[in-house]
Amino acid sequence: MSLSKNSVPRPLPYGWAFPLLVAAVLVIVPLAALGQYDQRQLILIGIYTLVVSGLNLSLGYGGELALGQVAMFAAGAYVTGILAQHGVTELTVAVLAGMVAAAVVGLISGAAGLRLSRWSLAIVSFFLVLLIPVVITMTEGVTGGLLGLSGISGPTLLGIPVGFTGFYVTALMVALIWLVLMRNLVLSRHGVSFRVMRESPALASSLGLPTYRLRMRVYVLGSVPAGAAGAIYAYLNGFISPDAFNLNLGITILAASVVGGSNSIYGAFAGAALLVLGPLQASGFELYSTVVYGIFLIVVGVLFRGGLAELFRILWAWVLRRLGRSRQDEQHDTPVAAVGSGASGGLRIPGQRIRTRGLSRSFGGIRALDEVDFVAEPGTITAVIGPNGAGKTTLLNAISGFVRPEAGEIEVGDTTVSGLSPYQVARSGVSRTFQTPVIPEDMTVREIAESGRLWVRGPGTLATMLRLPSAWRIRRQDHLAGQQALEFAGLTGIADRTAGKLPLGVRRLLEVVRAVAAAPGVILLDEPAAGLDEDGLAELSRLMLRARDAGATVVIVEHNVRFVFDLAEKICVMRLGRMIAAGTPEEVASDPEVISSYLGARASTLLERSVPES
Numbered sequence: 001m002s003l004s005k006n007s008v009p010r011p012l013p014y015g016w017a018f019p020l021l022v023a024a025v026l027v028i029v030p031l032a033a034l035g036q037y038d039q040r041q042l043i044l045i046g047i048y049t050l051v052v053s054g055l056n057l058s059l060g061y062g063g064e065l066a067l068g069q070v071a072m073f074a075a076g077a078y079v080t081g082i083l084a085q086h087g088v089t090e091l092t093v094a095v096l097a098g099m100v101a102a103a104v105v106g107l108i109s110g111a112a113g114l115r116l117s118r119w120s121l122a123i124v125s126f127f128l129v130l131l132i133p134v135v136i137t138m139t140e141g142v143t144g145g146l147l148g149l150s151g152i153s154g155p156t157l158l159g160i161p162v163g164f165t166g167f168y169v170t171a172l173m174v175a176l177i178w179l180v181l182m183r184n185l186v187l188s189r190h191g192v193s194f195r196v197m198r199e200s201p202a203l204a205s206s207l208g209l210p211t212y213r214l215r216m217r218v219y220v221l222g223s224v225p226a227g228a229a230g231a232i233y234a235y236l237n238g239f240i241s242p243d244a245f246n247l248n249l250g251i252t253i254l255a256a257s258v259v260g261g262s263n264s265i266y267g268a269f270a271g272a273a274l275l276v277l278g279p280l281q282a283s284g285f286e287l288y289s290t291v292v293y294g295i296f297l298i299v300v301g302v303l304f305r306g307g308l309a310e311l312f313r314i315l316w317a318w319v320l321r322r323l324g325r326s327r328q329d330e331q332h333d334t335p336v337a338a339v340g341s342g343a344s345g346g347l348r349i350p351g352q353r354i355r356t357r358g359l360s361r362s363f364g365g366i367r368a369l370d371e372v373d374f375v376a377e378p379g380t381i382t383a384v385i386g387p388n389g390a391g392k393t394t395l396l397n398a399i400s401g402f403v404r405p406e407a408g409e410i411e412v413g414d415t416t417v418s419g420l421s422p423y424q425v426a427r428s429g430v431s432r433t434f435q436t437p438v439i440p441e442d443m444t445v446r447e448i449a450e451s452g453r454l455w456v457r458g459p460g461t462l463a464t465m466l467r468l469p470s471a472w473r474i475r476r477q478d479h480l481a482g483q484q485a486l487e488f489a490g491l492t493g494i495a496d497r498t499a500g501k502l503p504l505g506v507r508r509l510l511e512v513v514r515a516v517a518a519a520p521g522v523i524l525l526d527e528p529a530a531g532l533d534e535d536g537l538a539e540l541s542r543l544m545l546r547a548r549d550a551g552a553t554v555v556i557v558e559h560n561v562r563f564v565f566d567l568a569e570k571i572c573v574m575r576l577g578r579m580i581a582a583g584t585p586e587e588v589a590s591d592p593e594v595i596s597s598y599l600g601a602r603a604s605t606l607l608e609r610s611v612p613e614s
């Protein structure tokens with residue numbers, strides 16, 4: 001199994017140097033070189049960078065179809081306007097109040113939109129934008145209604161009146177500080193959990209993440225910068241009315257996000273710059289904006305899905321390669337056949353016994369589980385086999401909380417987990433893989449290994465954004481655990497490769513590595529051998545034997561009976577939802593019911609073992 005050479009370039013080596021350079025160029029140089037009109041344009045770019053980056057966070061990183069950024073923007077602007085009307089002109093207060101107002105709008109609309117499918121948030125947030133003029137009209141006494149709110153001027157900063165230059169510096173600093181905070185967030189384990197969630201809510205749950213709370217967090221966080229942007233906008237314009245917060249602006253912001261690169265931090269700036277220097281310049285653009293942006297979205301969607309940020313990354317990687325500085329190149333040629341050479345490195349996994357009693361579950365008229373008793377012990381590999389539709393996957397789903405049994409009990413160690421949701425079961429020490437590997441394509445092998453530890457309680461969002469010591473501590477621990485799991489599997493040589501480009505066999509192994517990194521008591525593997533060639537099977541069995549030797553309780557559902565008989569100490573056979581046999585390979589291979597209903601003539605050949613070295 002060798003790796004192809006067309007791997008995606010490594011992300012930019014984000015460091016402090018890049019944001020600082022941008023800060024210097026954007027804030028200081030224009031002060032000396034540009035007139036007030038151009039500086040005003042730059043403030044507008046800063047404002048829309050905030051709005052678009054919030055959308056990047058929720059849509060690009062979190063996968064939430066949050067179309068209501070304009071409503072959060074309006075909330076920030078109106079709170080600022082109302083405060084100014086009441087004599088509160090302090091900019092810091094306005095920005096903070098704008099952020100809180102946007103977060104409240106996010107919480108309320110999120111509570112309504114995030115309960116159901118992803119589309120329900122899109123619909124709720126879309127209507128949120130349509131509701132803006134309605135709400136403003138209804139609250140005419142405070143908001144000025146359709147005529148708008150004027151006289152928002154003379155802001156102060158820490159009690160001192162700020163002139164245009166002071167306002168310019170403050171506005172751009174707010175945008176830059178937010179970009180740095182957002183960068184800290186998306187590069188942290190929070191960012192990894194958002195991307196895992198975007199890839200698959202089921203995967204997120206299986207890694208111990210509560211999906212509703214996670215979706216709410218990314219959506220509300222994405223709202224917050226739009227509120228700050230609204231506050232700055234209100235002071236820049238001195239006047240706000242519902243006309244400024246219409247659906248066209250919503251579409252324009254969405255297009256700016258996609259064109260800049262939704263899945264990026266600095267792409268928001270590129271998108272915002274295009275928006276301000278292009279469409280918002282032209283009066284009369286409103287009329288055609290939907291058509292123009294529709295075409296834009298199609299072109300970007302077809303030609304370069306990562307937007308301008310992706311183009312920039314490719315260019316940057318090319319420059320680094322020319323300079324001979326790309327580690328990616330070194331990894332191109334690292335064969336994955338190194339898997340077998342990993343050392344268990346003293347990794348210990350405290351296994352837990354898993355036991356089900358009388359587990360039953362029906363789907364319509366089909367009895368998928370019929371009073372199933374099942375036991376798997378620590379430090380052993382237990383296989384579940386049986387014909388298609390026997391109930392094997394349903395058993396794994398029931399143990400891991402994805403399917404609720406109608407009757408029966410499930411114990412992990414001494415804890416009863418029946419009735420718990422998947423993320424709670426994961427937190428009690430059960431890791432699982434899926435029939436089709438679920439590997440977020442844009443994550444590196446290292447990030448995927450580290451994501452196994454997401455169930456471990458980490459620092460809060462604010463501590464992460466501010467990179468407090470607690471965030472560093474957990475980052476180091478995640479890194480060590482990920483590294484150990486990669487060494488365990490012999491995958492350190494490709495640690496910085498992007499997972500999406502890896503062959504199926506390596507992705508399957510990576511799923512097992514992710515499960516191992518979680519150091520769970522129980523590892524459930526759903527058809528891990530499907531589609532693997534001989535080399536892949538050998539690597540997989542070595543990895544499983546190492547996990548077993550490290551102490552884990554390994555349970556495998558598998559159709560490849562040859563593989564199972566070579567590997568497992570205990571084999572359970574299911575048929576039509578019932579457990580028809582359980583015992584050693586020898587016992588199962590000589591069971592008349594198993595032979596007649598499943599194994600047939602091959603039963604006699606299955607006991608000639610060819611177990612690889614662990």
Ligand SMILES: Nc1ncnc2c1ncn2[C@@H]1O[C@H](COP(=O)(O)OP(=O)(O)OP(=O)(O)O)[C@@H](O)[C@H]1O
Pocket residue numbers: 363366367368386387388389390391392393394395
């Ligand atoms: N969510 C569901 N809704 C309806 N029927 C289901 C559902 N999940 C499983 N079933 C049914 O339950 C039975 C057992 O399915 P299950 O996937 O557990 O079998 P399996 O032994 O894993 O089969 P395979 O080896 O083909 O994956 C099948 O008849 C299947 O169609």
